[in-house]
Structures are given as C-alpha cells and as structure tokens.
Amino acid sequence: MNEKLNRTDFLILGVYFLVSFIIQGKNYIERDALFREYLIDFPIEIISVTSVIFLFTFWLIPKVVAQKKYVLFIVYGLLILIVIPGIDYTIGFWTGANDWSKFPKGIDFVLQTISLGTQQSAFPFALFLTKKFYEGQNDYLKIEKQQKENELKLLRSQIDPHFLFNNLNTLDALIDSDTNKAKEYINRLSLIYRYLIKTKDAEVMELAEEIQLAENYMFLIKTRFENDYDFKIEKPTSINDKFVPTGALQTLLENVVKHNKPRNGNAIKTIISIDENMLIVSNTKSNLKPENESFGTGLENLKMRYKFLSDKIVKIENTDTMFKISIPIINLVNEN
The missing domain is CATH 3.30.565.10 (Histidine kinase-like ATPase, C-terminal domain)
Incomplete structure (x- = not known):
C-alpha cells in the first residue's frame, strides 16, 4: 500500500466531506440547530474522521498488522475508535445544548463512541484505503517492469568476452x-x-x-x-x-x-x-x-x-x- 499522501487523497476526502455536510446541513436546518453546531461540529468531524483514517492507514496497518500483531491491532483500533470519536461526541453533545444528566457513562459511552466512529469513518476509510491499495499496486507493477527492463539490459550486456x-x-x-x-x-x-x-x-x-x-x-x-x-x-x-x-x-x-x-x-x-x-x-x-x-x-x-x-x-x-x-x-x- 502506498504510504505517501498526495493531492488526490485530500481531493477524495474533500468531496466526501462536502457531500456529507450537505446532507447533514439539511438535517440541521430541519431541526433548527444552533449556529455554534454549524460552526464547530463540521470542523471537529473533519478532524475526527481524518485522524481515524490516517492513524489506521499510516500507522496501525503498516506498523502493527504488517508485523502480524493482531491482538495489539484490535486493542489499538478500539482505543482509537473510543478516544477520537469520544472527543467528537462530547463536543457535539455540548454544542447541541443537551442535558448533561443524559450524557452516557461507562460502557454506554464506549459503545456510543465506537458506533459513532465506525459510522463516520467506515465509508471514507473504505474509499481512501481502496485508493491507496490500487496506487500501491500500480507502483509495484511499475517497479516490477523497471526491474525486468534492468534485468534484460544486464542479460543483453553479457557478450562473450x-x-x-x-x-x-x-x-x-x-x-x-x-x-x-x-x-x-x-x-x-x-x-x-x-x-x-x-x-x-x-x-x-x-x-x-x-x-x-x-x-x-x-x-x-x-x-x-x-x-x-x-x-x-x-x-x-x-x-x-x-x-x-x-x-x-x-x-x-x-x-x-x-x-x-x-x-x-x-x-x-x-x-x-x-x-x-x-x-x-x-x-x-x-x-x-x-x-x-x-x-x-x-x-x-x-x-x-x-x-x-x-x-x-x-x-x-x-x-x-x-x-x-x-x-x-x-x-x-x-x-x-
């Protein structure tokens, strides 16, 4: 998998967030959301989703999965899905002027944040990961082709001395x-x-x-x-x-x-x-x-x-x- 960011990575995420926020904006308007929800929720979601995607793509998968440490991958993956979406959920709870007595605690909070994290990140992560995978495959084919060309040149150079x-x-x-x-x-x-x-x-x-x-x-x-x-x-x-x-x-x-x-x-x-x-x-x-x-x-x-x-x-x-x-x-x- 290609581990380098490029302009099209940001483009594909930008298009996703644009479509997502248009849909969410319609829901915000229908329920007459507070102005600070528009101002804070969208940027926080961008930070949350991109953080989850980048941590999985550029750290967890290449560093942990590549070494076949699958138990560690599950532990770290759950921590990422609890901590980052947890911050997003907490800020969103505040911007919506919700009753703090109804804020989920303990296992309810953990389940809520994991659910939020997977819902927010699943589709853009799948898009991003698929794109990086095919970029990696193309890079591999280019390297393989170049290697074949180099080997052919080496074989061609082996003339009887x-x-x-x-x-x-x-x-x-x-x-x-x-x-x-x-x-x-x-x-x-x-x-x-x-x-x-x-x-x-x-x-x-x-x-x-x-x-x-x-x-x-x-x-x-x-x-x-x-x-x-x-x-x-x-x-x-x-x-x-x-x-x-x-x-x-x-x-x-x-x-x-x-x-x-x-x-x-x-x-x-x-x-x-x-x-x-x-x-x-x-x-x-x-x-x-x-x-x-x-x-x-x-x-x-x-x-x-x-x-x-x-x-x-x-x-x-x-x-x-x-x-x-x-x-x-x-x-x-x-x-x-």
Missing part, C-alpha cells in the same frame, strides 16, 4: 596474408559492433536485421575457421513484421562454435530455418569436447530473456548426431 580478442587475432593474421579479405573482415566486424551499439537498449529486434547480423557473424566464423563450419539460411516464409530477442541469432551461432569442433575433415553443418512461428537453428554434432568447455550460459541467458518477453518457451532437441534449438518468433501486434 573472448569475441573481440579472437577476432583481433584473426585480423592480425589476415593483414599479412590477404589484405583485401582483411578489409572485408574489418568492415563486417564494424557492422556487428555498430549493430550491438545501436541495439544495446532494445529488447527485441526485427528478424530481417538479426539475419543481417547473422550473415556478418557467419562471415567472421568462415574466415577464422575456413571450411570447419558450413552455414545455410532457409527463408520459405516472409520475415517482415517478425521479431526475436536482440542478438538471439548471434548467441545461437556462438553456441554452435563453442560446442562443436569438426572431426576427420567433416564440417559442422548448420541450418537456420524460419517458419511462421519459430526460428530454428539445427547443427550436426562432432561429439568432440571443445578445449574450453562452456557451461551453456548463452542459452540460459536466452531462455531467461524469453521469460521476460513472452509466454512462449525455447525448445531444445539434443541427440547423438544433431542439436536443434527452436526459438519463438515474437509478433508485437499479437503479444500486446
């Missing part, structure tokens, strides 16, 4: 052996980093742009490992208006290289296929463990991002000869 190092080593070798290819390599590498910078805060990206990133990344892999890896992209359906998590394809291609080394001159074959609802990356397996064994953090990262972005899940098929991962295509129109 060896990526730049390995590519610089490859570039160094190309400069001496093949200048033209080195220039192309630099161009492709710069396009990748330009894309990463441009999309650093983007949660999802158009599939067409992700395909372009994948093509540039595959060029780097082919240049670095020559014929060790073979890539093919199949696009039997339109890729317009389709989205995937930013950098998802790069993550999947990184996974292929990390976990598979060619054996006996047989290249690792990777096919990227796209249908209406899924993007599928399947590759042959070498059954040779890489020198630097990975713990699958890239795929776990991608799965976590899907939990934030969609109710769809990543599907993995892993056999002795084939590894296949299917990631859902995000349709922003339908998702929202």
Whole structure:
C-alpha cells in the first residue's frame, strides 16, 4: 500500500466531506440547530474522521498488522475508535445544548463512541484505503517492469568476452596474408559492433536485421575457421513484421562454435530455418569436447530473456548426431 499522501487523497476526502455536510446541513436546518453546531461540529468531524483514517492507514496497518500483531491491532483500533470519536461526541453533545444528566457513562459511552466512529469513518476509510491499495499496486507493477527492463539490459550486456580478442587475432593474421579479405573482415566486424551499439537498449529486434547480423557473424566464423563450419539460411516464409530477442541469432551461432569442433575433415553443418512461428537453428554434432568447455550460459541467458518477453518457451532437441534449438518468433501486434 502506498504510504505517501498526495493531492488526490485530500481531493477524495474533500468531496466526501462536502457531500456529507450537505446532507447533514439539511438535517440541521430541519431541526433548527444552533449556529455554534454549524460552526464547530463540521470542523471537529473533519478532524475526527481524518485522524481515524490516517492513524489506521499510516500507522496501525503498516506498523502493527504488517508485523502480524493482531491482538495489539484490535486493542489499538478500539482505543482509537473510543478516544477520537469520544472527543467528537462530547463536543457535539455540548454544542447541541443537551442535558448533561443524559450524557452516557461507562460502557454506554464506549459503545456510543465506537458506533459513532465506525459510522463516520467506515465509508471514507473504505474509499481512501481502496485508493491507496490500487496506487500501491500500480507502483509495484511499475517497479516490477523497471526491474525486468534492468534485468534484460544486464542479460543483453553479457557478450562473450573472448569475441573481440579472437577476432583481433584473426585480423592480425589476415593483414599479412590477404589484405583485401582483411578489409572485408574489418568492415563486417564494424557492422556487428555498430549493430550491438545501436541495439544495446532494445529488447527485441526485427528478424530481417538479426539475419543481417547473422550473415556478418557467419562471415567472421568462415574466415577464422575456413571450411570447419558450413552455414545455410532457409527463408520459405516472409520475415517482415517478425521479431526475436536482440542478438538471439548471434548467441545461437556462438553456441554452435563453442560446442562443436569438426572431426576427420567433416564440417559442422548448420541450418537456420524460419517458419511462421519459430526460428530454428539445427547443427550436426562432432561429439568432440571443445578445449574450453562452456557451461551453456548463452542459452540460459536466452531462455531467461524469453521469460521476460513472452509466454512462449525455447525448445531444445539434443541427440547423438544433431542439436536443434527452436526459438519463438515474437509478433508485437499479437503479444500486446
């Protein structure tokens, strides 16, 4: 529950008191009330009701109920409903020029003040508490959304630290052996980093742009490992208006290289296929463990991002000869 007062809190109470006093004023006129009743009773009731509401809302509920001290809550609640409305009732008894011999005493006074307190405060307290509850829910949803955005940004920032190092080593070798290819390599590498910078805060990206990133990344892999890896992209359906998590394809291609080394001159074959609802990356397996064994953090990262972005899940098929991962295509129109 939102424990801060704002302008609309006073507005909702102000509207309530205005309507209440119009109704009470009509009753005062009908019974020809004394002028001091108008002058004193209304301000005292405002003080009494707002005091009860604020004590329950900002002290009793957050401090006592939150600590599950329910007996203490009942005791303090009854004391509030006896003392504050009791003062209001006593002043009202005086302003109405009533006979003090008829003033309730003992248990009658306690019951009278509790009844007065609940009658005066029940409806405005319900309005006020409902308003604060929904404000608190909205604040919670905003915080939850911001937390998800922060976690997504953190996940997006977790790029393989060896990526730049390995590519610089490859570039160094190309400069001496093949200048033209080195220039192309630099161009492709710069396009990748330009894309990463441009999309650093983007949660999802158009599939067409992700395909372009994948093509540039595959060029780097082919240049670095020559014929060790073979890539093919199949696009039997339109890729317009389709989205995937930013950098998802790069993550999947990184996974292929990390976990598979060619054996006996047989290249690792990777096919990227796209249908209406899924993007599928399947590759042959070498059954040779890489020198630097990975713990699958890239795929776990991608799965976590899907939990934030969609109710769809990543599907993995892993056999002795084939590894296949299917990631859902995000349709922003339908998702929202």
